[in-house]
Amino acid sequence: xxxxxxxxxxxxxxxxxxxxxxxxxxxxxxxxxxxxxxxxxxxxxxxxxxxxxxxxxxxxxxxxxxxxxxxxxxxxxxxxxxxxxxxxxxxxxxxxxxxxxxxxxxxxxxxxxxxxxxxxxxxxxxxxxxxxxxxxxxxxxxx
Amino acid sequence: xxxxxxxxxxxxxxxxxxxxxxxxxxxxxxxxxxxxxxxxxxxxxxxxxxxxxxxxxxxxxxxxxxxxxxxxxxxxxxxxxxxxxxxxxxxxxxxxxxxxxxxxxxxxxxxxxxxxxxxxxxxxxxxxxxxxxxxxxxxxxxx
DNA sequence: TCTTGACCTAAACCTAACTTTAGCTTCTAT
DNA sequence: ATAGAAGCTAAAGTTAGGTTTAGGTCAAGA
Numbered sequence: 233x234x235x236x237x238x239x240x241x242x243x244x245x246x247x248x249x250x251x252x253x254x255x256x257x258x259x260x261x262x263x264x265x266x267x268x269x270x271x272x273x274x275x276x277x278x279x280x281x282x283x284x285x286x287x288x289x290x291x292x293x294x295x296x297x298x299x300x301x302x303x304x305x306x307x308x309x310x311x312x313x314x315x316x317x318x319x320x321x322x323x324x325x326x327x328x329x330x331x332x333x334x335x336x337x338x339x340x341x342x343x344x345x346x347x348x349x350x351x352x353x354x355x356x357x358x359x360x361x362x363x364x365x366x367x368x369x370x371x372x373x374x375x
Numbered sequence: 376x377x378x379x380x381x382x383x384x385x386x387x388x389x390x391x392x393x394x395x396x397x398x399x400x401x402x403x404x405x406x407x408x409x410x411x412x413x414x415x416x417x418x419x420x421x422x423x424x425x426x427x428x429x430x431x432x433x434x435x436x437x438x439x440x441x442x443x444x445x446x447x448x449x450x451x452x453x454x455x456x457x458x459x460x461x462x463x464x465x466x467x468x469x470x471x472x473x474x475x476x477x478x479x480x481x482x483x484x485x486x487x488x489x490x491x492x493x494x495x496x497x498x499x500x501x502x503x504x505x506x507x508x509x510x511x512x513x514x515x516x517x518x
Numbered sequence: 519t520c521t522t523g524a525c526c527t528a529a530a531c532c533t534a535a536c537t538t539t540a541g542c543t544t545c546t547a548t
Numbered sequence: 549a550t551a552g553a554a555g556c557t558a559a560a561g562t563t564a565g566g567t568t569t570a571g572g573t574c575a576a577g578a
Contacts (some may be wrong), residue, residue: 282518315489329501339465346458
C-alpha cells in the first residue's frame with residue numbers, strides 16, 4: 233500500500249513537518265516520489281517509522297538511529313553490529329527503568345510527606361516525625 | 376555545614392557552570408554570599424539540589440521546578456498546590472515506566488530477531504518464521 | 519479550465535538546558 | 549607579599565529536534 237505524507241501524519245500522529253525533517257535527515261533512503269516530486273510512503277517507511285519510534289523512546293538520537301538504518305541497508309554483513317546495538321539499547325532501557333523506579337519512590341515519599349502535612353495542617357509537624365513514623369515502603373527514599 | 380561551589384560540584388557531580396546556571400535561574404533564593412561575593416552553599420541548597428534532581432528525572436522542566444521552589448518559600452499556604460504537584464508527577468512517572476516497559480519488550484523482540492538471524496546466518500530466514508516460532512514473551516511486540 | 523487543498527523546498531527560527539569565553543576579583547598557602 | 553587556584557559576571561555559543569515561513573507546484577473534482 234502507498235500513502236501520502238498527510239495520510240501518514242494522520243495515521244501515526246507524527247507531524248508532517250517532522251516526517252519531512254526525518255526524510256531530510258535521510259531516514260527513508262528508499263522512499264519513492266511521484267513524477268511531480270511528491271513523497272510516496274510505502275509499508276517499508278511505515279515500518280521504519282515504528283523502528284524510529286521504538287529507538288527514540290529508548291533514548292537514542294536521530295543521528296544514531298539514522299546510522300542504524302544505514303546498516304539495515306547493508307544487508308546481512310551488518311547483522312552483528314545491529315544485534316550488538318539492540319542488546320546495548322535493551323540494557324540501557326533497563327537502567328532507565330530502574331532510575332525511574334527510584335524516582336517514583338522518591339515521589340511517593342513526597343506524596344506521603346504532603347498528605348501528612350496537610351492532614352496535620354502544617355509542614356513543621358512532618359519534618360520532625362521520627363523515622364519509624366514514615367511508611368516502610370518509602371522510608372528509604374526520604375529527600 | 377557550608378560548601379563552596381567547587382565542593383558541591385565535586386560531591387554531586389553537577390558541573391560548576393550548571394550550579395551557577397541554576398542560581399541564575401533563581402533555584403537558590405536564599406543562598407548566601409561571602410563578603411567578597413562568593414557563593415556559600417548550605418544544607419538547604421544541597422537539599423534543594425536533591426529535589427531538583429528528583430523532579431528533573433521525572434521529566435519536569437527547570438522553569439516548573441523553579442515555580443515549585445517558589446511555592447516552598449510561601450509556607451503552609453501552598454501545601455495544597457505542592458501536594459497536587461507531587462501526585463501529578465507520580466502519575467506521570469508511572470506512565471513513563473509503562474511506556475518504557477513497552478519499549479523494552481520491543482527491544483527484546485529485536486534482540487531475539489537478530490540473535491536468530493545470526494544463528495541462521497541470514498535475516499531472510501527470520502523474516503519468514505511463523506508466529507508460533509517467536510518466543511511467547513515477545514510475540515506481541517513484533518515490529 | 520479553474521480552483522483549491524495538499525504538497526514541495528530552502529532557509530530561518532525556536533526552546534531547553536547548558537557550556538564557553540573573556541576579563542576581572544578573591545582567597546589561600548608559602 | 550605574592551602567586552596561583554578558585555570564584556565571579558555578562559554575554560555569546562551550542563545542540564537536538566523540530567517548527568515556521570515564504571514562495572511556489574501538483575493534482576483532483578466541478
